Amino acid sequence: xxxxxxxxxxxxxxxxxxAWFGWIGVGLVAVALxxxxxLTPPDYLQGDTVRIIYIHIPSAWLGxxxxxGIAAASxxxxxxxxxxxHVAARASAVPGAVYTAICLITGSIWGRPxxxxxxxxxxxxxxxxxxFFLYLAYIALAQAAGREEGGQKIAAIFGLVGAINLxxxxxxxxxxxxxxxxxxxxxTGSTIDERxxxxxxxxxxxxxxxxxxxxxxxxxxxxxxxxxxxxxxxMASA
Amino acid sequence: MNAALNAWPFVIxxxxxxxxxxxxxxxxxxxxxxxxxxxxxxxxxxxKN
Numbered sequence: 499x500x501x502x503x504x505x506x507x508x509x510x511x512x513x514x515x516x517a518w519f520g521w522i523g524v525g526l527v528a529v530a531l532x533x534x535x536x537l538t539p540p541d542y543l544q545g546d547t548v549r550i551i552y553i554h555i556p557s558a559w560l561g562x563x564x565x566x567g568i569a570a571a572s573x574x575x576x577x578x579x580x581x582x583x584h585v586a587a588r589a590s591a592v593p594g595a596v597y598t599a600i601c602l603i604t605g606s607i608w609g610r611p612x613x614x615x616x617x618x619x620x621x622x623x624x625x626x627x628x629x630f631f632l633y634l635a636y637i638a639l640a641q642a643a644g645r646e647e648g649g650q651k652i653a654a655i656f657g658l659v660g661a662i663n664l665x666x667x668x669x670x671x672x673x674x675x676x677x678x679x680x681x682x683x684x685x686t687g688s689t690i691d692e693r694x695x696x697x698x699x700x701x702x703x704x705x706x707x708x709x710x711x712x713x714x715x716x717x718x719x720x721x722x723x724x725x726x727x728x729x730x731x732x733m734a735s736a
Numbered sequence: 737m738n739a740a741l742n743a744w745p746f747v748i749x750x751x752x753x754x755x756x757x758x759x760x761x762x763x764x765x766x767x768x769x770x771x772x773x774x775x776x777x778x779x780x781x782x783x784k785n
Contacts, residue, residue, distance in 0.1 A: 520762065527758075531751065546743035553754040596761050604750040611741045708758060715765040722772035729779050 503581050505721045512714045520711035526704030533697040541694060550608040552697050555683075556705035557600040561629060562664055564594020564709070565657075568636065569664075572657035575650070582717070584650045585724075587657055588640045589716035593709050595633035602626055613677055621670030622678035625663060632660045645724065 534552035541548035567590040575583035605623065606616045617623065639656055643649025671680045682689050683698070690698075 531755075535747075535751070540743075544743075546747055549747045550750045553750060557754065593761055593765075596757055600754050600757050603753050607746050607750040607753070611743055611746050705758070708762065712761055712765045715769045719765070719769040719772040722769075722776040725776045726772070726779055729776075729783070 505582065508582060509718055509721060512718055516711050516714040516718070519707040519714065523704045523707030523711060526700050527708065530697040530701035530704055534701070538694050538697060544612055547608055547611050548694060550604055552701045554601060554604045554608060555698055556702045557597045557604060558626070559702055560705060560709050561594060561598030561601050561626065562667060563706070564590050564597060565629060565632070565660060565664060567713070568594065568657040569661035572654035575654045576658070584640075584654065585717050585720045586713070587654065589713045589720060591633055591637045591640060592716065593712045595630060595637065597709065598626065598630045598633060602630060618677045620676035620678055621674035622667065622676055625667040625670050629663055629667060632663060636660065645727070
């Protein structure tokens with residue numbers, strides 16, 4: 499991991515990966531969404547609203563994975579003082595917030611025809627909404643911290659503490675009686691019919707690659723801005 | 737599922753939200769990257785001259 503502590507080396511590696519992740523991700527998402535809209539059958543209970551899962555599940559995964567990334571990078575920043583850790587955490591925050599918002603909005607759109615309501619204050623929905631607010635707070639904190647080490651440390655501690663919400667989101671459907679259904683896809687199998695299930699992994703991988711491409715773009719932009727700032731400071735003091 | 741409701745407007749709205757937000761995120765991030773790297777390259781060139 500420390501091999502990539504040098505920003506120039508990181509940028510050399512990130513440049514081709516940004517494009518590869520982006521294009522492969524867009525291709526996979528196009529296949530998954532076309533499959534989900536046209537090729538899969540409607541569900542016997544939910545009808546055509548089941549098609550919303552092909553965007554809702556990847557966005558829920560990315561909302562949570564994005565904060566997982568922030569927590570891991572914050573840990574690397576606090577423990578190993580990795581020079582790129584704060585940049586990685588900061589770059590993950592906006593895409594994480596966007597996918598959490600997509601998850602909440604598409605879930606709400608799915609809820610209206612299925613549950614008969616746009617919103618319900620149940621465990622899963624509320625903990626996901628809290629995750630969205632945590633993202634907004636982290637973005638504000640990291641933005642305010644800028645290049646100041648003390649501020650970056652506070653943002654990292656916030657990133658670690660906020661990770662407490664991740665198991666709450668995951669287990670909320672087991673801990674509380676909720677309107678949101680229980681786990682349909684686990685590590686050992688799925689309760690979803692094969693004919694409806696197949697676009698989900700393609701969509702999850704595709705959206706994840708797009709997310710990674712966006713994170714790399716934002717990291718490269720932050721590093722370029724830092725380089726410009728340092729250069730201007732040197733020129734001003736010369 | 738409420739049988740009186742046509743599901744397709746909901747499905748289309750959900751897909752429109754996801755696709756628009758993803759395209760916007762990609763576009764804004766790419767524009768910010770190009771701007772930042774362009775400024776850094778311009779300073780590099782200025783330093784060499």
